[in-house]
Amino acid sequence: WDKIHEIDPRDPEQVQEFVTHSWYKYADESQGLHPWDGVTEANYRPEGPNFKGTRTKIEQLDESAKYSWIKSPRWRGHAVEVGPLSRYILGYAHAVKGNKYCQRVKEQVDASAIAINSAIPKALGLPETGYTAKQLLPTTIGRTLARALESQYAAEMMMDDFRQMVGNIKAGDTATANVEKWDPATWPKEAKGVGTVAAPRGMLGHWIRIKDGRIENYQCVVPTTWNGSPRDAKGQIGAFEASLMNTPMVNPEQPLEILRTLHSFDPCLACSTHVMSPDGQEMARVTVR
Structure with a gap:
């Protein structure tokens, strides 16, 4: 909460996948590889x-070995969480340091804390809490809350963005992209590039x-690769695994608390879904010309 770091996705010392x-x-x-030098084999x-089990019917994975189709991206060697929660923690930290553009984030979070500490318990007939x-x-609950608050923030900002767009069009600026x-x-002959965006997840x-030219x-x-990553070479766990540590469960036979926590990340596992033959061979290869 006290340190805000700059990120350069071009720096091979910052982003690596294990x-x-x-x-x-x-x-x-x-060793990890920067995505420009990445290998997906x-x-x-x-x-x-x-x-326990077979290659086609897994009963139990061994976390001391390979156990996931997700790679382990790391920032400067650290496992990180990405998404609305991380953005709101970052925004709150910026606001505390006086950044005027992030004050709305702090207002939202502080108002939500009051509601969770007082209004909601009172409505349920429960004692008040004192969470900061x-x-x-x-x-x-904070991760789920951040997703809702960010949606509210985006809706509030849309009208300002719309007014700016209309102003640009009236001024003759109708460009939708830099096509240089x-x-x-x-x-x-050789070139490389990177594009990053703070996607919803x-x-x-x-x-x-x-x-x-090719x-x-x-x-x-992708976002869920960061959050769902398995252990890396140093044994560091990803955000999914870290969030589940020491989670109390009312009924271990029906671990709703586990599902609730994982759902709070809004996981998307399409990029870690692969179709392989029982002996681990590719089923098809597509060549794009």
Whole structure:
């Protein structure tokens, strides 16, 4: 809450992906790779001394071995959480430091803390609580709350964005994109680029390398990859696993608390879903010309 760091997605020392516990293959799996140098080569090997089941019917995974189709992206070697919660923690920290553009975030969070501490318990006939914003946000309810508050904030900002757009159009500015680099004839022999956006679920990045006018390497690091990542070479767990540690359950046979916490991330696992043969071979390959 006290330190705000700048991020450069082009810096190979900042963003790296590890596959130590992922079903992928690197030449040196103790090291991470920056997405510009990324490799996505399947290596489906569900195994380990505690593994139970078969390759096609897994009963128990062994977390000391490879156990996930998700890679482990890290920022400066640290596991991080992305999404509305992280953005609201960052916004709140900026507001505390006096950033006027983030004051609305602090107002929303502080008002929500009052409601959760007082108004809601009172309506339910329960005693009041005394959670601070720092205690409230990094929780399952805080993560769910941040998603709702961010939607409210976006709706409030839309009218201002709309007015700016209308003003641009009236001034003759109808451009929808910067098209200076669209013509491949203007490209150098080799080029690379990265695009990032704060998507609803969290930080989304696409890294590309181009050679002779063709894509040489393309790597995506999507929000749920950050949040759902397995352990890395140092044994650091991702946000999903960290959020479940020490979670009390009313009925372990029906772990609704586990589902509730994972749902608060709004996970999307399409990018970690693969179709392989029982022996781990690709089922199909598509060539785009």
